[in-house]
Amino acid sequence: MAASSHVDRRGPSDVEQRVTEVMDLLRARGGRASGARRVILEALVSGPAHRTAEELAEQIHADHPSVHQATVYRNLERFEELGVVYHSHLGHGPAQWHLDQNPHVHLTCESCGAVTQAEQAAFGAVRTDLRDRYGFEVDMRHFALTGTCAPCRQLEANRRP
Amino acid sequence: MAASSHVDRRGPSDVEQRVTEVMDLLRARGGRASGARRVILEALVSGPAHRTAEELAEQIHADHPSVHQATVYRNLERFEELGVVYHSHLGHGPAQWHLDQNPHVHLTCESCGAVTQAEQAAFGAVRTDLRDRYGFEVDMRHFALTGTCAPCRQLEANRRP
DNA sequence: ATCTGTGCAAAAACTTTGCAGCAGT
DNA sequence: ACTGCTGCAAAGTTTTTGCACAGAT
Numbered sequence: 001m002a003a004s005s006h007v008d009r010r011g012p013s014d015v016e017q018r019v020t021e022v023m024d025l026l027r028a029r030g031g032r033a034s035g036a037r038r039v040i041l042e043a044l045v046s047g048p049a050h051r052t053a054e055e056l057a058e059q060i061h062a063d064h065p066s067v068h069q070a071t072v073y074r075n076l077e078r079f080e081e082l083g084v085v086y087h088s089h090l091g092h093g094p095a096q097w098h099l100d101q102n103p104h105v106h107l108t109c110e111s112c113g114a115v116t117q118a119e120q121a122a123f124g125a126v127r128t129d130l131r132d133r134y135g136f137e138v139d140m141r142h143f144a145l146t147g148t149c150a151p152c153r154q155l156e157a158n159r160r161p
Numbered sequence: 162m163a164a165s166s167h168v169d170r171r172g173p174s175d176v177e178q179r180v181t182e183v184m185d186l187l188r189a190r191g192g193r194a195s196g197a198r199r200v201i202l203e204a205l206v207s208g209p210a211h212r213t214a215e216e217l218a219e220q221i222h223a224d225h226p227s228v229h230q231a232t233v234y235r236n237l238e239r240f241e242e243l244g245v246v247y248h249s250h251l252g253h254g255p256a257q258w259h260l261d262q263n264p265h266v267h268l269t270c271e272s273c274g275a276v277t278q279a280e281q282a283a284f285g286a287v288r289t290d291l292r293d294r295y296g297f298e299v300d301m302r303h304f305a306l307t308g309t310c311a312p313c314r315q316l317e318a319n320r321r322p
Numbered sequence: 323a324t325c326t327g328t329g330c331a332a333a334a335a336c337t338t339t340g341c342a343g344c345a346g347t
Numbered sequence: 348a349c350t351g352c353t354g355c356a357a358a359g360t361t362t363t364t365g366c367a368c369a370g371a372t
Contacts, residue, residue, distance in 0.1 A: 032346045032351055054336070068354050073337065075352095089250060089304065094336065107297050116295055126287045134277055135311025136268050143250065143304035150296025193326055193371045215361070229329050234362065236327090255361065 015045045022084050029082065036067045040075050044085060050096040050115075053087075090115055090144045105140040109149035111156075116149065176206045183245050190243065197228045201236050205246060211257040211276075214248075251276055251305045266301045270310035272317075277310065 019041045023033040043060050051059075057072040076097055079085045087095040091108045105123060107116040123140050130136045148156070180202045184194040204221050212220075218233040237258055240246045248256040252269045266284060268277040284301050291297045309317070 027347085030351085034346070034352060036353065052336095066354080070338080070355080071353055107291065107295060107299070109297075110300070110303070116297065118291070118295060122290060122294060123287065125290070126284065129283060129286070130268065130279070130306070130308075133283060134268060134279065135314065136270075136277065136306075136308055137314055138268070138306050138308035139271070140306065142271070142307040145291070145297075145299050145301065146303040147291075147297055147299035153296065153298055188372085191326085195327060195371070197328065213361095227329080231330080231363080232328055 015042060018045050022079070022082070025082055025084070026078075031078070036071050037075055039064050039067050040072055041079075044079075044097070044099060049098060050088075050090070052094040052096060054094060056097060086141065088141055088144065091146065103141050106144035107149070108144040108146045109152055110146050111148055111152040114149050114151075115144070118145075176203060179206050183240070183243070186243055186245070187239075192239070197225075197232050198236055200225050200228050201233055202240075205240075205258070205260060210259055211249075211251075213255040213257060215255060217258060247302065249302055249305060252307065264302050267305035268310070269305040269307050270313055271307050272309055272313040275310050275312075276305070279306075 019038060022041055023038065026037065027033055039060060040056070043056055043063075047056075047059065053073055053076055054069075056076070057069040060067050060072055061069065076085065076087070080087065084100055085097055086100055087097045088106060089095050090106050091110075091113060103120060104117040105120055107118055108114070109116075120140060123138075127138055127140075130138050180199060183202055184199065187198065188194055200221055201217070204217055204224075208217075208220065214234055214237055215230075217237070218230040221228050221233060222230065237246065237248070241248065245261055246258055247261055248258045249267060250256050251267050252271075252274060264281060266279040266281055268279055269275070270277075281301060284299075288299055288301075291299050
């Protein structure tokens with residue numbers, strides 16, 4: 001697994017390798033390694049970390065007009081079943097799709113919309129607590145935590161002192 | 162105006178009082194105390210605690226055919242601005258609308274869809290932690306926490322022991 | 323009288339589905 | 348050859364919007 005920190009420090013060979021891994025997994029589960037899937041995976045692996053299904057479909061369609069929107073939607077779902085990608089709801093509007101690497105929790109500011117990524121490690125205590133109190137095993141990735149970010153809290157504080 | 166033979170224990174006069182409170186608040190902010198608003202508020206105050214906008218609209222429309230769906234949507238938004246109601250996303254699909262009383266955190270099971278309500282008190286530590294680490298003031302009500310509930314964890318454990 | 327809110331219908335935003343043919347195994 | 352996958356178009360679901368008029372202040 002490539003250990004890059006951010007968006008696109010990933011060389012072409014890394015992309016190919018990751019894509020091939022997933023294709024193999026797909027085949028192992030009785031699926032087919034189609035051209036459309038390759039294209040979608042390439043877009044996922046090499047583009048920005050968070051995109052909506054629509055954004056992905058649009059970008060893919062631009063590069064590969066033969067790949068239809070519906071195919072993107074269908075495959076995102078399929079990839080999610082395989083545990084290769086997942087989607088998060090960061091605020092209102094459509095979900096954002098990620099590769100399933102370096103899972104993190106999202107903090108979305110309801111004033112300005114800014115999204116901060118928090119380490120999952122920061123939530124060990126809640127996790128334990130919810131397991132103890134409710135027997136509930138929480139997965140913090142699916143929904144963001146909403147609230148007010150530091151800059152917006154400053155603004156509010158200044159507005160009514 | 163059907164009084165509450167419903168889910169809750171609130172007498173008709175309580176309903177009226179709460180509705181009037183909100184109408185007054187509305188007027189104080191330059192709004193108008195319209196019939197449609199009264200009807201929508203009555204539905205909110207006297208019905209079940211969690212409903213989607215569509216469910217609300219449907220129920221209201223059944224009792225008061227003249228009140229249109231769009232009016233329900235518009236007013237839910239308005240009421241939320243006033244801090245009277247709020248909506249939460251408990252899972253996929255449309256949001257659920259609540260009165261802003263007794264705020265709680267939702268735990269949604271991704272296997273069976275069950276929703277558990279957790280006390281906000283249980284999250285004091287995360288709240289402090291996020292404020293310290295990120296300057297982020299979290300509001301846990303907007304999005305549910307997703308994960309696996311106790312019964313479903315049992316099932317999974319039994320399936321592959 | 324003024325200006326907000328409403329009913330209505332139409333459209334927008336996003337996603338899913340049915341089907342016939344194409345293509346990976 | 349078998350069956351899963353895709354392109355396409357069409358419809359589904361949920362929410363938003365424009366407009367003329369009704370209604371609250």
